[in-house]
Amino acid sequence: xxxxxxxxxxxxxxxxxxxxxxxxxxxxxxxxxYGIDQKHHVIAANEGNCVALAAGYNLATxxxxxxxxxxxxxxxxxxxVASLLNDKVYSIPMIFIIGWRGEPGTKDxxxxxxxxxxxxxxxxxxxxxxxxxxxxxxEEEVIAAMQIFEKKLAEGKNVAFIIRKGALEYSxxxxxxxxxxxxxxxxxxxxxxxxxxxxxxxxxxxxxxxxFEIREKxxxxxxxxxxxxxxxxxxxxxxxxxxxxxxxxxxxxxxGDGAALMHMGSMAVIGANKPANMVHVIINNxxxxxxxxxxxxxxxxxxxxxxxxxxxxxxxxxxxxxELDAQLCKAKASDSLYLIEVKCSIGAREDLGxxxxxxxxNKQMFMNYLREI
Numbered sequence: 001x002x003x004x005x006x007x008x009x010x011x012x013x014x015x016x017x018x019x020x021x022x023x024x025x026x027x028x029x030x031x032x033x034y035g036i037d038q039k040h041h042v043i044a045a046n047e048g049n050c051v052a053l054a055a056g057y058n059l060a061t062x063x064x065x066x067x068x069x070x071x072x073x074x075x076x077x078x079x080x081v082a083s084l085l086n087d088k089v090y091s092i093p094m095i096f097i098i099g100w101r102g103e104p105g106t107k108d109x110x111x112x113x114x115x116x117x118x119x120x121x122x123x124x125x126x127x128x129x130x131x132x133x134x135x136x137x138x139e140e141e142v143i144a145a146m147q148i149f150e151k152k153l154a155e156g157k158n159v160a161f162i163i164r165k166g167a168l169e170y171s172x173x174x175x176x177x178x179x180x181x182x183x184x185x186x187x188x189x190x191x192x193x194x195x196x197x198x199x200x201x202x203x204x205x206x207x208x209x210x211x212f213e214i215r216e217k218x219x220x221x222x223x224x225x226x227x228x229x230x231x232x233x234x235x236x237x238x239x240x241x242x243x244x245x246x247x248x249x250x251x252x253x254x255x256g257d258g259a260a261l262m263h264m265g266s267m268a269v270i271g272a273n274k275p276a277n278m279v280h281v282i283i284n285n286x287x288x289x290x291x292x293x294x295x296x297x298x299x300x301x302x303x304x305x306x307x308x309x310x311x312x313x314x315x316x317x318x319x320x321x322x323e324l325d326a327q328l329c330k331a332k333a334s335d336s337l338y339l340i341e342v343k344c345s346i347g348a349r350e351d352l353g354x355x356x357x358x359x360x361x362n363k364q365m366f367m368n369y370l371r372e373i
Contacts, residue, residue, distance in 0.1 A: 002031045003209045005139055005168045006161075006353060009146050010066060010095060014057050016042045017049045017068030018262075019294035022099025022163055026068060026171035027294050032172050043295060045260040046233065047073030051080040055092045062151055068097040070291070071114065071162075072121040072230065081126050083156065090191065091156030093147070096128065100162050110359045111204075111230030123160050135163040137313040154315035169187075176293030180345045184323060185284055187342050187354075188254060190216070190321065191281060195252050196326040199370060200225045201239040202254040204232040205290030206348050207283065211254065227355060227362050233262030236280055242370070243275040249330065249373055250277050255296030258285040264306070270337070271311030278338075279331045280312075285344040293346055307339040313341040 002302055003025045016055070017035075019027045034041035035324060054065035069077070077096075084178040085092045102108040102116020124132045131145035131310045142161075149159040186208050191200075202208040208227040215222050226242075228235040239253035260282050270280065286299030307315035313336045318324045331338040355362065 001133070001137060001139055001143065001167065003168045004346040004367070006133070006142065006168065007227060009139070009142050011146075012064050012088055012095065013040055013176050014054070014061075014063070015040065015063045015068060016053045016057075017097075017290040018044060018047050018050060018070070018073055019291045020068070020070035020099035021291040022069055022070060022101055022165055023097065023168070024292040025168040026097065026163075028172060028174040028356070031174050032292060033328065043297075045264070045297070047076035050078050051077050051085065051094070054094050055080070055084060055090075056096065056303045060094050060218050062219075062330040064093055064095060066095045066097060068099075071101055071115050072232070074098070074115070074119065075147065078122075078126065084280050085158055087171070088129065089155045093153040093156050094158055096123075096158065096160035097124075097154070098160055100132070100164050103164060109229065110355070115230075119163060120202070123162075125172050127157075128158045128160050129287060130160045130162050130166065132162045132363045133167045135166045137167065137227065147364060172279050176289075176295065177288055177346055178286055178299065180285065180319065180343045182319070182324070182342065182344050183347065184285065184289075184344050185214070185348065186321070187283055187344060188232045189214050191252065191254060191328060192323070193218075193333055195224075195250070197224055197373075198250040198252055199242060199246070199366070200240065200252045202227055203235040203256045203259045204228055205256065206352060207254055207256055209352055209354055210348070213353060220364065221230075222355075222357060223274075223365040225362075226366045227359075229355075229359055233259045235259060237263075237266045239278060239280070240266070240270050240273065240275060243278040244273075246370060246373070247277060248266075250279065251275075252264060252279045253281065255280060255282045257286060257301070257303075258288045258296045260303065261298060261301070263295055267312075268305060268310045271307065274311060274313065276335045277338050279334075280337075280339045281306075282339065282340055282341045283344045285346050286348050289346055304339070312339045317343065319343040
């Protein structure tokens with residue numbers, strides 16, 4: 001169905017969410033109609049952040065907000081749904097729109113398979129009624145579902161539309177870009193050239209895919225890299241855990257701005273512990289590019305100042321390859337924790353592939369390598 005029609009049926013004038021490729025039509029429509037607007041549309045740091053923001057909207061206006069997200073974000077909303085929204089607590093109503101990655105019977109990436117299996121059951125477990133929208137769902141069915149949902153919302157309960165792949169359409173075109181010049185794949189290639197055989201933990205999305213293909217092009221093994229294909233926002237904490245127990249080895253984290261924002265508290269933990277053997281690289285294009293390019297607040301955030309405030313002894317920002325190479329060299333030689341923020345353009349090769357090893361194979365190769373060094 002056309003996304004405009006879904007928005008009309010729902011009837012809300014406030015949306016907040018974390019972008020999802022399954023919901024690209026909705027995200028593009030909201031960006032085209034509202035952009036980022038405090039009164040109508042906010043892209044938040046993580047899904048729990050969205051729920052709390054939407055709760056504030058309801059408290060201030062008495063109206064029903066909408067939270068959109070990929071089903072991978074359900075874990076981030078469980079706590080505020082159970083301990084804030086639930087009708088045994090504050091009884092705050094809202095509508096969820098959830099992109100159904102890994103739906104049983106469809107082909108998807110490994111990080112989505114189990115999440116896809118439990119998507120509907122998780123909502124039911126939290127007392128949230130659901131309605132699944134597919135490409136063959138008729139408008140009349142959605143209208144009927146919304147009429148039932150309105151009764152639930154009036155009781156202070158939550159409801160959810162689960163969106164199958166290809167279910168929503170939007171004829172408009174939204175272009176996402178910035179003024180930065182460095183490509184992420186080139187940035188990662190320069191990082192690989194400097195790290196040699198040091199272990200690397202890379203973040204969710206295209207960064208890990210590009211790292212994999214760079215190793216293939218260089219005819220290197222993949223044992224040096226842990227590709228964090230899921231668990232967005234946690235790669236720096238994984239790297240920290242490794243750094244604690246591989247003190248004699250430099251450990252690198254290739255992070256993204258959206259991921260760093262999603263669980264920024266991890267930077268405080270890293271800075272407080274100051275692992276001398278860790279380098280934290282945040283590639284900042286100010287976008288959720290892997291799911292379509294929708295903006296983060298990364299373009300307005302000063303990660304260097306945040307890192308310093310968290311206790312990182314070294315924190316720099318670079319915007320050219322010459323600056324990057326110089327700082328990578330310094331970080332490699334440094335005997336203290338280092339952060340490098342790299343300003344990056346939006347975009348990737350259209351023929352960018354995906355890892356040909358399984359997640360289990362990647363883990364085992366990486367663990368075997370860590371035992372050897």
